[in-house]
Amino acid sequence: MKVIPLRLAGASVIEPIVHGDQRGFFMESYNQQVMQDEGITHTFIQDNQSLSADAGVIRGLHYQLNPKAQTKLIRVLTGAIYDVILDIRISSPTFGQWMSVILSEYNHRQLLVPKGFAHGFCTLVPNTQVLYKVDEYYSPLHDRGILWNDPTLSIDWPTSKAILSEKDKQQPLLKDAEINFN
Amino acid sequence: MKVIPLRLAGASVIEPIVHGDQRGFFMESYNQQVMQDEGITHTFIQDNQSLSADAGVIRGLHYQLNPKAQTKLIRVLTGAIYDVILDIRISSPTFGQWMSVILSEYNHRQLLVPKGFAHGFCTLVPNTQVLYKVDEYYSPLHDRGILWNDPTLSIDWPTSKAILSEKDKQQPLLKDAEINFN
């Protein structure tokens, strides 16, 4: 397993070891001990999976407030996504900055998203399935969002006709969002 | 989440709740608290994923000896499998009996396989990806197998040209297998 630290502190890309043979491949997509040896000591207690039927589905930008903030470990099972994280830790030198990572069924990359980030993605191909682990349960009461196309962020979404949930069409701008991360 | 007990004691089928909407679907494919509330109290520490490129790939029948025996929670991400479990608990009233369950990307079913079972599957369509959780790490030293087409088992595999690993072509018959489960 390889851990590649990213520009926004605390975030990293993880690449598992993939064993190919004549049948296909086998990989340990998650190994708690190997993670711990790399300093990733979260206890993941929930796995979430979404299927997006079309290319251009945007889900995000989402986060849960403290004390229910979640660390997320994200990967793609089928298809590909343009995955985005936005630093919303108030005292972070990179507050308000975002970055993107491509996760696909072919690069097998996983993105570790720390607490204090908003997260969202845009599907690049139809029938994209995303699977992610979280270390805190879903809490509708703490569930918050930031508008995907907030002009002050100007995220380079790779679509001009985004497909969004009703909830995500109406998220607040970053400047109006409720945030409680340090 | 629904838990359906199976004929072989300890094994069960689990059906998660799937939320469909105009984008696709969302599901909690695993929730430790919900599992515990249903009496499933294992701590899963490793996730394994395999891709089988062709229909007719058979992987199995596999198990790890005590003290490294594994509980497995198996599901399909893409495609479909004919999943087989074989009771190899020496003092079980159903020792030597097997049963099959169809797991597919469409029925979202998960199979809970207790310690003391050998496990294997046959892919029903190309590009089938299987994901499973285990509560004990992989241990090559304790890794064992039983021949997929042992005539005393007469498993109804849904293929006449199985694709197997070299290891699985040479597994022992049940009567010759090393077993240490009660």
Ligand SMILES: Cc1cn([C@H]2C[C@H](O)[C@@H](COP(=O)(O)OP(=O)(O)O[C@H]3O[C@@H](C)[C@H](O)[C@@H](O)[C@H]3O)O2)c(=O)[nH]c1=O
């Ligand atoms: C996030 C979540 C939703 N649900 C339910 C609530 C809804 O009925 C349905 C769909 O929820 P939505 O919030 O619309 O799903 P979504 O796919 O838009 O939300 C996800 O987007 C990702 C970008 C984030 O990283 C995730 O943290 C999550 O917010 O699933 C759960 O049961 N458990 C959960 O953990």
Ligand SMILES: Cc1cn([C@H]2C[C@H](O)[C@@H](COP(=O)(O)OP(=O)(O)O[C@H]3O[C@@H](C)[C@H](O)[C@@H](O)[C@H]3O)O2)c(=O)[nH]c1=O
């Ligand atoms: C099972 C396993 C294998 N490996 C490595 C060893 C090999 O290099 C490669 C492929 O291993 P194989 O045993 O050939 O994979 P396989 O897909 O034939 O094995 C699997 O079959 C399922 C039916 C069982 O339920 C599983 O428990 C497992 O035995 O992956 C791991 O690194 N970790 C693991 O947990």
